[in-house]
Amino acid sequence: MPVPPSERDVTIRLVVNDRAHQLDVDAGETLLGTLRERLGLTGPKEACWEGECGACTVLVDGGPVASCILAAGSTSGRVVRTVEGLAGAAELTTLQQAFVRHAAVQCGFCTPGVLMVLTALLDDVPEPTETDIRQALAGNICRCTGYQQIVEAALDAAASVQP
Ligand code: FES
Ligand code: FES
Structure with missing residues (x-):
């Protein structure tokens, strides 16, 4: 009520x-x-x-x-x-599209938080290293993926927006 x-x-x-x-x-x-x-x-x-x-x-x-x-x-x-x-009405962000390509979403419970952390990282550090990504994710628990697909998706997203 x-x-x-x-x-x-x-x-x-x-x-x-x-x-x-x-x-x-x-x-x-x-x-x-x-x-x-x-x-x-x-x-x-x-x-x-x-x-x-x-x-x-x-x-x-x-x-x-x-x-x-x-x-x-x-x-x-x-x-x-x-x-x-994050996404516009028409399409997912580059990062979200990379999550789909790399199967970085499994149960999906952690995904909203992970996407926000990585969005902020990519805004600040357009070409992050794997270490940068794993450090950024230190406060996000994912029980499904082992993080590898998430890291690969973030690296792919970063590469996708480079000139
Ligand atoms: S619900 Fe906020 S950090 Fe876990
Ligand atoms: S995809 Fe299930 S907790 Fe991360």
Whole structure:
């Protein structure tokens, strides 16, 4: 049941996936909760709720953060991107296409967080080494792939956008 506005504590204004929102959030509410329950963005996954697994990772002002341990009330004025905001209406990003080619998605539970971390890495380091990629993924747990396909996809994506 929706919480009456009078029981909420903080009004925030933020941009999520290029759309501006003004929201009344509860004190103690996490950004993950806001994204999933108020905005219907269920790409970021709920798992450990302790900042340990990376399943909930989103970009805040371009940098990856664990949204399960970030207070929604602290995000006013910030720009948030979730996995839903990566692809355009017509096609997947270069990285997402590489994930498909390399079978880097198996159960898919870790994939939204992994994609956000690697998107931020490729923005900062257009030609990452395998070590760069594995270090970037240090906070993202994948129980299915052994990471090899994910690393290969990231290297392929980086190569695909080089002149
Ligand atoms: S659910 Fe946020 S890091 Fe695990
Ligand atoms: S694909 Fe299943 S946890 Fe990563």
